[in-house]
Amino acid sequence: MHRTSDSRMEAACSLLAKSKRRYVLYQLADDHNVHIEDVVTQVAAWEHDVPVDRIDDETRQRTYVSLVHNHLPRLADYDIVDYDLRSGDIVLADGFDDIQPLLEQFRQTEEDPELRARATL
DSSP, X not given: OOHHHHHHHHHHHHHHTSHHHHHHHHHHHHHSEEEHHHHHHHHHHHHHTSOGGGOOHHHHHHHHHHIIIIIHXXXXXXXXXXXXXXXXXXXXXXXXXXXXXXXXXXXXXXXXXXXXXXXXX
């Protein structure tokens, strides 16, 4: 193994270890260009396993703060997304291609009820 590929793999695993980051990327993988408000609502809904119309303002605000102050900057640091808080636009960046296969593995696991029901490691 090459040290460079090891560190890139570790970075990819670290980025995808947090569900909020995966959820942002799931939405971007489907839509390619999203608005922060839509991402906030969808991420909160997925995180709480409820429909988007059941997300209250407090939950939406907590999710917004978490995304803006932690998760989006981290994804941007690794060139996975680009975002502009003034316009609210979030788009995939060139680095997304590097983690897309791993993200799809996570998605398949999270969408499978039998796998989701298993105990955590």
